[in-house]
Amino acid sequence: MKKIIWLLVVSMFVFSCGSSKKTSSKRVKGSTKTERVVKDTRTKPNSPKETPKETVVIEKTPERVPTSTDDYIAIFAPIAQEEMRLYGIPASITLAQGILESASGKGRLAVEANNHFGIKCHEWTGARIYHDDDASQECFRKYNDAKYSYRDHSLFLTGRSRYQKLFQLNIHDYQSWAKELRAAGYATDRRYPEKLIS
Structure with missing residues (x-):
């Protein structure tokens, strides 16, 4: 009986000393991305006083192709608002x-390149x-992800002197923004402002 108890205590000790990793998955509301958080509670053998570290790994899930303009707005409005x-x-102008430019996310450039604004290469050194x-x-x-297309659109407009007049306009005057973009x-396209406004 003592041997059985001793064997149980030793096996419990051996199994409890193994790596202790906890994994949890969470889905961000309204997002198409899944984020997996891995908590590593092990300490390095050479530094027993080191506090446990948490590593965040973002796993990319397949992009969702919008089925309608309303669907496009639902997916990308939070990104456009953050860029604003x-x-x-x-x-409203970004969306x-x-x-x-992307045919509500269904155009070739949006689907195959995550390019929602038709931004050409110019001095671009990334994928093409x-x-x-x-x-x-x-x-x-x-782009690897559509959100980078939105960020590049913001940088494209803010980084070029020919668009500086836009930033003197009222942020709520989308009609003036539409006209000035074309100017x-x-x-x-001469009808670009009207298309944006509609």
Whole structure:
């Protein structure tokens, strides 16, 4: 009997000394991403006083292709609103441009390159996709995630002097923003402002 008890105590000790990792998954409300948090409570053998560290690993889930313009707005409105807070570009204008340029997220550039604004390569050194636009097989920027397309759109407008007049306009005056975007040369289509406004 003593041998059995001794064997149980030793096996409990051996199993309790193994690595103690806790994993939990959580889905952010309204998001298409799943975030997995791995808590590693082990300490390094050479530093027993070290506090446990938490490592966050964001796993990318497949992008959801919007089924309608309303669906597009539901998916990308939070990103456009964050860009408005950070860069002063009306979320309504950003969403209208995304809807127009990406065919509500269903266009080739949006689906294959996460490029929702038709931003061409210019001085871009990242991944590329070639697509017929004003000319045959023009170079467009390719992003790992659509949110980077939204950020690049903000940086594109704030970083070029020809768009500086936009930032003197009232952030709630989307009609003036639409007209000034065309005047500054964002698009060649003469009806671009009307399309954005509608």
